Amino acid sequence: MRSYHLESFGAVEGIVLRDRGGPRPEPAGPTGIVVALRAASLNKRDLLILERRYPLPSAPGVVPLSDGAGEVVAVGEAVTRFAVGDRVSCTYFPRWRGGRITPDAVDQPGCTLDGMLAEYASLDEEWAVRVPDHLTWEEAATLPCAGVTAWHALTGGEAVGPGQSVLTLGTGPVALFAVQFAKLLGCRVVATTSDERKEDRLKALGADAVVNYRRTPHWSRSVRELTDGLGADLVVETGGPDTIEQSVRASALYGQIALLTTGTAERPGIEISHAAYASSLATIRRVFVGSRSRFEDMNRAVSAHGLRPVIDRVLPFEEAHRAYREYAAGGAFGKVVIGIGGADGS
Numbered sequence: 001m002r003s004y005h006l007e008s009f010g011a012v013e014g015i016v017l018r019d020r021g022g023p024r025p026e027p028a029g030p031t032g033i034v035v036a037l038r039a040a041s042l043n044k045r046d047l048l049i050l051e052r053r054y055p056l057p058s059a060p061g062v063v064p065l066s067d068g069a070g071e072v073v074a075v076g077e078a079v080t081r082f083a084v085g086d087r088v089s090c091t092y093f094p095r096w097r098g099g100r101i102t103p104d105a106v107d108q109p110g111c112t113l114d115g116m117l118a119e120y121a122s123l124d125e126e127w128a129v130r131v132p133d134h135l136t137w138e139e140a141a142t143l144p145c146a147g148v149t150a151w152h153a154l155t156g157g158e159a160v161g162p163g164q165s166v167l168t169l170g171t172g173p174v175a176l177f178a179v180q181f182a183k184l185l186g187c188r189v190v191a192t193t194s195d196e197r198k199e200d201r202l203k204a205l206g207a208d209a210v211v212n213y214r215r216t217p218h219w220s221r222s223v224r225e226l227t228d229g230l231g232a233d234l235v236v237e238t239g240g241p242d243t244i245e246q247s248v249r250a251s252a253l254y255g256q257i258a259l260l261t262t263g264t265a266e267r268p269g270i271e272i273s274h275a276a277y278a279s280s281l282a283t284i285r286r287v288f289v290g291s292r293s294r295f296e297d298m299n300r301a302v303s304a305h306g307l308r309p310v311i312d313r314v315l316p317f318e319e320a321h322r323a324y325r326e327y328a329a330g331g332a333f334g335k336v337v338i339g340i341g342g343a344d345g346s
Contacts, residue, residue: 036071043067054111067146068115069089161186190207231251234256239261240259257283314339323337
């Protein structure tokens with residue numbers, strides 16, 4: 001019964017490991033399930049929460065991390081969606097089942113609700129989804145935030161399909177998932193990076209072309225050249241203020257820009273010049289993760305195509321502080337994962 005808790009903000013030392021002792025938890029009510037967690041993964045929002053820069057306030061002593069996966073070990077008497085032994089993950093917005101999100105559905109694990117950096121999680125059955133059978137625990141733990149965000153970016157508006165072009169920015173986890181999903185959907189993918197060592201890795205993942213924006217500062221021109229002068233049908237915009245101007249210029253006439261980041265400490269707002277705005281009739285669509293139904297749709301696609309998430313490193317449960325530090329240092333190609341094996345005696 002070990003779990004980490006966010007006791008103070010600013011430094012990873014504020015995340016404290018507690019050993020509660022005693023037996024594993026029981027389901028919290030007739031529709032509750034208990035999950036023995038096997039792995040969890042970090043996202044940028046987890047750093048923002050630690051630094052007190054996240055839009056939602058954290059519950060006192062909350063268990064961190066939104067992303068995790070594990071095995072159902074107990075179910076309430078009225079549970080119908082799962083059985084003991086099922087492999088599951090919690091959703092990023094447990095109360096958002098489908099359609100448009102509503103103001104009463106913004107609770108999130110690792111922020112307003114206890115998260116996944118623990119040996120056990122107590123969930124309502126409506127908060128969970130089955131994870132693809134072919135994935136390891138570590139791979140399954142990468143899906144709830146970055147995976148669903150990328151899938152929603154590609155399919156949540158006017159879905160892209162075979163023969164269309166998708167532009168991804170950088171090599172963060174969302175961008176890597178977007179490369180994989182865009183190829184799965186039959187698209188031509190152009191990716192950007194500033195690190196020449198990652199160019200071949202992006203191509204191996206499925207990118208048809210890679211533009212190094214350090215060597216090519218006006219990379220939007222290269223994107224247009226690589227798309228026969230037409231521009232990208234969809235831009236998965238993960239840079240926000242730093243890249244939105246060129247993303248608009250790289251977009252097709254009626255392209256879509258899935259905007260995932262709206263501000264940073266250095267540039268707190270989105271600014272687009274009149275010249276860039278006038279160059280296109282592109283639609284900018286704000287994306288913030290996605291619903292349970294999106295997660296389930298994504299998992300069906302992942303299963304059907306045997307897709308495997310990209311993991312940079314896996315660290316043990318006891319080294320959660322190190323995982324935070326290494327993730328914050330940047331440079332990872334893929335997800336930073338924390339293994340939690342050993343709960344429930346297995």
